[in-house]
Amino acid sequence: xxxxxxxxxxxxxxxxxxxxxxxxxxxxxxxxxxxxxxxxxxxxxxxxxxxxxxxxxxxxxxxxxxxxxxxxxxxxxxxxxxxxxxxxxxxxxxxxxxxxxxxxxxxxxxxxxxxxxxxxxxxxxxxxxxxxxxxxxxxxxxxxxxxxxxxxxxxxxxxxxxxxxxxxxxxxxxxxxxxxxxxxxxxxxxxxxxxxxxxxxxxxxxxxxxxxxxxxxxxxxxxxxxxxxxxxxxxxxxxxxxxxxxxxxxxxxxxxxxxxxxxxxxxxxxxxxxxxxxxxxxxxxxxxxxxxxxxxxxxxxxxxxxxxxxxxxxxxxxxxxxxxxxxxxxxxxxxxxxxxxxxxxxxxxxxxxxxxxxxxxxxxxxxxxxxxxxxxxxxxxxxxxxxxxxxxxxxxxxxxxxxxxxxxxxxxxxx
Numbered sequence: 001x002x003x004x005x006x007x008x009x010x011x012x013x014x015x016x017x018x019x020x021x022x023x024x025x026x027x028x029x030x031x032x033x034x035x036x037x038x039x040x041x042x043x044x045x046x047x048x049x050x051x052x053x054x055x056x057x058x059x060x061x062x063x064x065x066x067x068x069x070x071x072x073x074x075x076x077x078x079x080x081x082x083x084x085x086x087x088x089x090x091x092x093x094x095x096x097x098x099x100x101x102x103x104x105x106x107x108x109x110x111x112x113x114x115x116x117x118x119x120x121x122x123x124x125x126x127x128x129x130x131x132x133x134x135x136x137x138x139x140x141x142x143x144x145x146x147x148x149x150x151x152x153x154x155x156x157x158x159x160x161x162x163x164x165x166x167x168x169x170x171x172x173x174x175x176x177x178x179x180x181x182x183x184x185x186x187x188x189x190x191x192x193x194x195x196x197x198x199x200x201x202x203x204x205x206x207x208x209x210x211x212x213x214x215x216x217x218x219x220x221x222x223x224x225x226x227x228x229x230x231x232x233x234x235x236x237x238x239x240x241x242x243x244x245x246x247x248x249x250x251x252x253x254x255x256x257x258x259x260x261x262x263x264x265x266x267x268x269x270x271x272x273x274x275x276x277x278x279x280x281x282x283x284x285x286x287x288x289x290x291x292x293x294x295x296x297x298x299x300x301x302x303x304x305x306x307x308x309x310x311x312x313x314x315x316x317x318x319x320x321x322x323x324x325x326x327x328x329x330x331x332x333x334x335x336x337x338x339x340x341x342x343x344x345x346x347x348x349x350x351x352x353x354x355x356x357x358x359x360x361x362x363x364x365x366x367x368x369x370x371x372x373x374x375x376x377x378x379x380x381x382x383x384x385x386x387x388x389x390x391x392x393x394x395x396x397x398x399x400x401x402x403x404x405x406x407x408x409x410x411x412x413x414x415x
Contacts, residue, residue, distance in 0.1 A: 050187035050247040051076045051088050057247050061097050064150040069103040073157035073262050105169040106135040107265050140172035146180050154186045157264045158223040160193035161278045163210040163374050171212050171230055178240040185245045188224030190258040192274045198347045201400035202376035210373045216401055218278045229411040252414050266322025267297035279348040285371030287364055288355050289333050293317025293326025302335025307358040313337045349390040356384050
């Protein structure tokens with residue numbers, strides 16, 4: 001497998017910067033892992049992801065029985081074609097690395113399951129490898145599932161939002177491996193929301209798979225930086241510490257735009273949805289549709305019970321890729337189109353405040369059990385119901401955010 005040299009890096013980075021131009025382009029996979037949507041956002045890769053830095057981690061895998069935690073984003077980009085890539089599993093097998101099994105997170109190994117849909121164990125048709133689901137019967141690898149493993153490699157694209165479950169999967173994998181004395185390698189990837197910290201912090205009594213540690217909603221760290229934090233801060237079960245190696249990226253800057261070449265989950269199709277996800281993701285714990293069942297997931301919101309006189313936009317959700325049964329399926333939803341929203345630098349509560357204000361029957365709004373699990377606190381729902389403004393609500397986050405930033409600073413790898 002070709003590895004980036006300094007010269008190739010320079011040429012590739014220049015080409016990628018010029019070719020992306022912020023527009024959408026179709027990804028050419030040339031027979032490899034198919035894109036999850038016909039039109040995939042253009043690649044803007046002025047960095048080298050850790051997966052491409054094979055000399056840094058191949059020696060650690062050679063001669064070992066390897067378990068890999070991976071999904072459709074776990075790819076190695078080709079230096080001869082910046083819009084082409086191979087899946088890391090295929091590349092490692094070609095390098096004669098002894099992969100014993102793949103552990104799959106939420107949405108599955110190929111990333112095609114609905115949010116919250118249980119993923120079953122199975123076999124990968126392409127490689128014949130056994131697939132162990134970490135979003136089905138168990139969310140942490142069992143002792144039996146790890147007994148034939150010498151080392152675990154974790155490589156998944158994150159989006160930097162606490163309730164996005166890939167970081168919970170990583171934490172549970174690290175815990176299981178720490179118990180069994182199995183080393184863990186985390187291959188770092190960019191965080192599209194890594195340029196800021198914001199949102200309410202998780203409260204201990206509400207911890208769960210949507211937030212396992214007391215961090216803000218948006219935590220401003222790459223997945224490798226976050227792995228170091230949970231390991232060294234004693235956040236693993238019983239204060240355990242994993243034998244952790246983080247392979248960093250090259251030339252990464254958290255304040256530079258990074259356009260994901262592959263959607264990280266079925267309902268995050270582009271960077272606009274990823275930037276809006278921390279804000280619109282709060283609707284997951286309400287009766288408001290946040291674009292699921294349309295081609296603009298997390299780029300709009302609406303519901304049949306919103307006051308139609310307050311909106312000049314409406315849409316009708318229907319089953320599609322990634323959402324077999326969207327909220328308000330087949331019903332006209334009145335709300336707002338946010339598909340032209342530029343890159344965001346904070347959590348915007350005005351969307352959920354607007355929707356609550358224009359809900360005629362307020363009892364229809366918080367009618368699910370999930371809002372507190374997403375927010376991490378019961379206080380946010382009370383603040384919304386009490387009519388507080390965004391500015392008033394955000395003042396209550398400041399102390400927790402500042403405390404977190406002091407801890408976070410110890411683990412930042414970049415800038």
